[in-house]
Amino acid sequence: MKNDIYLRRSRKVIVMQEQHTLPDTYLATALKNISALGFTFSPALMAALRTLSIFSFVKWHKKLTKSLKKLVGAHVQYCPMYPNFPQQVMEASEAELYLEALFHYLTEELPALTPDKREPLVDQIELKVIELGDEEDFRQMMRKLIEANTSISETDKADLAWTIEHEEQVEKLLPAVIPQKEQIGFVAAALLRCGKTDAALIRPYFKTATDVLRLAVALSDGDVSLAASTPFRKFKRAERRLLLELLEQCSDITEDMLRYRERWIRLGEILHPSEYKQRFASCHAAFDVLRNNKPFETFNRNVEEALRYFDTDRAVEHLLERPGEFARRLDHLLRLEGNDFDWVVSFFDSVADRVATPVLLQVMAHFKHRQQANELRLFFPKGNVAKAFALPDSRFPIPSDACESVVNICENILLVRFAKQPDMGKVFIDERLQHYMVPFSQRSASKALRTLVRGSKLSMPAGDTIRFFLWWKEGKVEGKETGRTDIDLSAALYDEKWNYMEHISYTNLKSEKYVAMHSGDIVAAPKGACEFIDLYIPSIVAYGGRYVVTTLHAFTGQVFCDLPECFAGWMMRQYPQSGEVFDPATVVDRIDLASNTQISIPVVLDLKERTVIWCDLALTRNPNYYNNIESHQTGVVAMGKAMTAMAKPNLYDLFRLHALARGELVERAEEAQTVFSPQHGITPFDVEAIMASFLAS
Structure with a gap:
């Protein structure tokens, strides 16, 4: 299973090397077999395989072939209606096609068409190289998934859950900080299921009431993005105490809980906070506000009310408390102010250094393309299903000076932030990376032969x-x-x-x-x-x-x-x-x-x-x-x-900012110590590394 995950994610495999000498005929046969699937071995992998006994190699090769077939879809039998496709369809008359379709609709049987002997494949195939990996590299790959500063997919979560369950040194997987909130709940739940954690180990990760809600959802096999409601399972007494203990340590829990009031009320019916009102007094008080609908002024209510009455001054005053929310609402504020935008941009500048890197990148790209006339706007609602909505773009324009100022603010802050990371030396960036999008949200990404970002x-x-x-x-x-x-x-x-x-x-x-x-x-x-x-x-x-x-x-x-x-x-x-x-x-x-x-x-x-x-x-x-x-x-x-x-942040712009901040750009890959390209060095398919290392705040 480990090699299945490793192969799919990084096109690498682990070989437990021995002290034997594998006959060349076995290695050559294996290479011939996997070339039919579109793959080959790297020299380092071939050298490692030569150390295996015949028995070990045959066993390893069978598992690899099974995995490769699954990756490309060759593990099933293909019997199209027309076995000599495409020529058979091209030569058939409309009447023949109609009658054969009607026969199938009535009987659910395929027409009795004789397959011809097909010529061997004559296309020139560029084989995909499988590299030699190791346990530490695999562990670091999974750790980067946990460290990702964006949401991850269901496939990612399944890979992480398996790794957490089978990793003997699970503490090596856990970073000091888990930046993405959804990962906190999922990882903590996976650790708890395996009995590999306690409150002391996971307590530092939980900062808000919503973090705790995500843990309860994850333990109930629900959607940790909270885009969909989850029916909570019955928790054991120890689990109830843990959830209340984690909630009690968080600050300003009442306001945060009001964001998901109905879900917290349902969860409270299972947690029974009144049983622990002396031990967890803040929890008891917060649930009292939610259950009895007691008045409580919230941040979002104040902002929405100010914007409803076009009171930009008051809205900005509140948004200064939460820079990330300020960044997300900046377009709305600038539309309200029109040509009198300088003061809004100035206030954003004063707090922009406290905005997360993914948000800054998205704001920068948004305002870089804001002047372009688009027929449609595309929205991806949060959730585990890859739904999208396209609406007519009817927004009022924003002055070009305002857009340029916002772009410069974001770029300058990112350059300062990236300069604090390790030096990259001479850097080459392939211009084709302009066509590959930055992986901000992968939660609804499907399992695929290659991990890609929508819009790439x-x-x-x-x-x-x-x-x-x-x-x-x-x-x-x-x-x-x-x-x-x-x-x-x-x-x-x-x-x-x-x-x-x-x-x-x-x-x-x-x-x-x-x-x-x-x-x-x-x-x-x-x-x-x-x-x-x-x-x-x-x-x-x-x-x-x-x-x-x-x-x-x-x-x-x-x-x-x-x-x-x-x-x-x-x-x-x-x-x-x-x-x-x-x-x-x-x-x-x-x-x-x-x-x-x-x-x-x-x-x-x-x-x-x-x-x-x-x-x-x-x-x-x-x-x-x-x-x-x-x-x-x-x-x-x-x-x-x-x-x-679609105009979204691309990898070329992201890597360029890193190169300007902590390296020296060169024009040839051969001159570089760090290479970014579609095929070599750090590629668009190294999603874990990009999310963890290049989107860090």
């Missing part, structure tokens, strides 16, 4: 045909049958101005204008089912096409998290008729679909720029229509427009 733009590998794939299975989940399950893979094509051109889906298996086709609509998956879409890029661009939005629709209404397994991804092919329809060596990305939704948008393609925009988004279906691409065109277009125009 990846260059397509060489090849003219992009092949999307989908695999799902119906069956039993936690004792409940899913019933017949039909998931549909679709792709909608748009021009430069987002005008609809065509879609490829179960309702339109092939295009008459472009080289684009679907492998056939499968409507049941008792043994697993798959669908593919091929898009020949030059043919679409030649007709004025630019954008492609890929979507996945649960036609039969199940949410993705209620399926035994469901995942999607894409391959790049130059010779699509060669090799198998699903060839693991050509897989570029694979993503698990496990959200509590019925529509997913994995990626958007910009064919003109040859980029893949990572979305990993969920849409809400319209209950009055069939769940397919035709019924959700408005939402699909809105998400596509918003994702392609």
Whole structure:
């Protein structure tokens, strides 16, 4: 399991070296086997494997192969409706396609089509290198997850929980400070479940009442982001005392508890604070205010009231007490003041050094692009589901001088802050990192072959045909049958101005204008089912096409998290008729679909720029229509427009600030001691290191 986590997160593995000499034939065979999956070993890893006995190596290799197959989606069998896809679909008439689809809908059996012998894969594959790792590096990787200054995903939490349970020296995982509030509750709960902590060890992490609420939620297997309510389980007496003890040590607990009043009332019914009113007097008094609705003036109420009456002076007076909140409301304040903005900016300048690094970076990027005219604004509500909302941008403008002043304030503070960190020497930053977003919030990120941040733009590998794939299975989940399950893979094509051109889906298996086709609509998956879409890029661009939005629709209404397994991804092919329809060596990305939704948008393609925009988004279906691409065109277009125009902090700007503050920029990677690039040195996929080391306050 440790190597599974290590391989997926860092493309590294641990080898328990021995004193043997492995015959070359075994190592060569292993290299041949994993090359078919798109991987190879580094020289250091090969040297370590040569020390193993044949028995140890074969055992290790079996586990590795199983993990690699799972990573790229090669652990299941792919039987598309048309086994000779794509040629078979291209050559079939509309009548043939219709009759074969009708046969399948009536019988749920695939048409009796004979697969031809396919030519071997002739595409040139760039193999992904697996490096040699070690126990300490793995431990530091997981420690950086705990130290992350942003929220982490459910996959991250699962990896951390396993590591905490199996780590013998768990104290080495724990930093002095856990900066992100959600991690505090989750990590403390994981430690408590394993019996690896006590109140003395975790007490320093808890500063606010909401920290304690998150712990109670985590112990009840709930959403520590608090975006959704959690039914609390019954706590043991020792757990009740611990929660009350942690709450008692926090300051200003009444106001903080009022933010989540109803949840605290429900939790209080389980904690019974009145039993400990002498020992935990502050807790008892706070619960008394909540339960009996006693008057209590709060910070947020004062700020909201001031803004409601356009009393900027009073709002700023309150916001000076909480610089982070001041930063988040700065756009609103500047809109209210118009050209008389100097005094608001001046007050922000006086407290900006107390604003967290992630917030400063977001404020800086926001005001850097504030003057740009955008049709839509994109919002990602807090929570474990990757939902997004796009609304018309109707905000009043802000003077350019005000925007420039705010950007300069943020940049100057960040430079001073970053200068306190260790020197990086000569630094090279690849300009392509401008297309990769900073990982501020990963809580709703799906498990994938590569960890990416929404809005990041990846260059397509060489090849003219992009092949999307989908695999799902119906069956039993936690004792409940899913019933017949039909998931549909679709792709909608748009021009430069987002005008609809065509879609490829179960309702339109092939295009008459472009080289684009679907492998056939499968409507049941008792043994697993798959669908593919091929898009020949030059043919679409030649007709004025630019954008492609890929979507996945649960036609039969199940949410993705209620399926035994469901995942999607894409391959790049130059010779699509060669090799198998699903060839693991050509897989570029694979993503698990496990959200509590019925529509997913994995990626958007910009064919003109040859980029893949990572979305990993969920849409809400319209209950009055069939769940397919035709019924959700408005939402699909809105998400596509918003994702392609999204202006968020990018990694190039973040690393540049670090280089200016604590290094020397150079123009060639060969000259540098520290390298930032998509493939070498610190990459966009080193999410743990970025969140912990480069977003530190």
